[in-house]
Amino acid sequence: MNSMLQTDFKLSDVEISDAQDIGHHVEVPAMQNGPLYRTMFPQFNTLIEAQREQITRWYIEMLENAFQAREERFLKVCSVNGTPVGFCGWTVIEQSYDRQQTGEPRKKEREKARKASWLPDTLDIDGWVALSNDLKAERYRVLKDLDNICRLTFMAVHPKYQRQGIGSMMMQRICKETDQQGRCGYVLAAPEGVPLYSKFGFEIVGHVETTHGTITSMFRPSQGPC
Ligand SMILES: CC(C)(COP(=O)(O)OP(=O)(O)OC[C@H]1O[C@@H](n2cnc3c(N)ncnc32)[C@H](O)[C@@H]1OP(=O)(O)O)[C@@H](O)C(=O)NCCC(=O)NCCS
Numbered sequence: 001m002n003s004m005l006q007t008d009f010k011l012s013d014v015e016i017s018d019a020q021d022i023g024h025h026v027e028v029p030a031m032q033n034g035p036l037y038r039t040m041f042p043q044f045n046t047l048i049e050a051q052r053e054q055i056t057r058w059y060i061e062m063l064e065n066a067f068q069a070r071e072e073r074f075l076k077v078c079s080v081n082g083t084p085v086g087f088c089g090w091t092v093i094e095q096s097y098d099r100q101q102t103g104e105p106r107k108k109e110r111e112k113a114r115k116a117s118w119l120p121d122t123l124d125i126d127g128w129v130a131l132s133n134d135l136k137a138e139r140y141r142v143l144k145d146l147d148n149i150c151r152l153t154f155m156a157v158h159p160k161y162q163r164q165g166i167g168s169m170m171m172q173r174i175c176k177e178t179d180q181q182g183r184c185g186y187v188l189a190a191p192e193g194v195p196l197y198s199k200f201g202f203e204i205v206g207h208v209e210t211t212h213g214t215i216t217s218m219f220r221p222s223q224g225p226c
Contacts, residue, residue: 009085009166011173014074016067018084022076023060026087030156034190038212040128047122054120061116069114072153075173077166086166089154090174092183097144134208135188138217142205143186148222150178152187155196167193171200178220185220194218 014022031037038044041055066072066089077086119125143149152174157166178185188208189197197218198204206217 009077009079009164009169011075011077011169014067014076014087016064018076019060019063019067021084022087023056023063026076026084026158027063027154027156028056028059029158031190033192035210035213035215036131036190039131039210040124041120041122042124042127043122051120051122055122058116058118058120058123061118062114065116066114074154075170077157077169079161085161086157086170087154088152088156088170088174090150090152092181093143093149093151094147096147097140131208131210135215138206138208139186139188142217142219146184148181148183150174150181150183150185152185152197155187155193167196168199171196175200175220179223182222184222187218189216189218191216 032044041047043051047055067074072089072091074087074089076084079085139151143151155167155170175185185200185202187193187197187202189202191213194204194216197220200220201223202218202220204216205219208215208217
């Protein structure tokens with residue numbers, strides 16, 4: 001299967017104008033089974049079309065903001081007809097959380113960069129905030145003293161295109177750069193992502209339980225030439 005990849009799928013940088021296609025065709029369809037989506041939208045099974053459409057518009061605005069802010073790095077994978085079928089994002093943490101005190105306003109700015117100006121009617125704000133706080137606490141527990149980390153923030157392949165090596169294609173690129181820079185890797189992984197990250201040397205270091213499944217805290221020690 002992997003020998004077909006070079007011709008069937010193309011890895012490239014993301015443009016701001018890709019947000020629509022990535023939201024519609026990749027990110028929102030891919031995340032439907034994940035604990036984060038299901039915690040945020042507990043009525044996930046009974047949402048009507050207009051509510052789904054509103055959620056998708058919200059994600060698209062968030063992606064547009066993130067692409068514009070350029071605080072994170074993004075890549076897409078397109079099929080032969082140019083439609084995005086895979087998407088990933090990551091951010092580099094150069095200085096440990098504990099040493100970032102003086103950079104606090106900058107950190108807040110970075111967090112704000114992605115946010116949309118409105119919220120979907122079906123979002124369970126309390127559930128979302130509580131889970132976000134648990135995830136932040138776990139991230140801090142693992143990374144607090146560490147510098148030079150590549151933290152994965154997005155990894156999604158359209159359900160119809162999964163298991164064809166697209167996730168691995170994106171991970172290969174990210175890990176190559178991570179290793180060249182002598183960085184460690186970190187991800188808070190949805191259940192479907194755990195086998196992919198394990199394949200690329202991420203080790204399980206913790207768990208965050210939700211009512212919709214476990215989010216796994218995974219760390220990849222530096223394997224670079226440093
Ligand atoms: C996780 C995800 C990105 C993987 O993408 P993919 O293109 O299917 O990944 P690959 O085809 O490169 O598979 C990589 C490895 O993951 C594992 N894997 C992928 N899908 C799997 C499945 N359904 N069951 C078990 N293992 C699976 C296998 O180990 C596979 O390696 P192998 O084929 O060499 O055995 C994709 O399943 C997805 O988008 N899921 C929904 C969103 C999500 O949960 N993202 C993770 C957020 S942290």
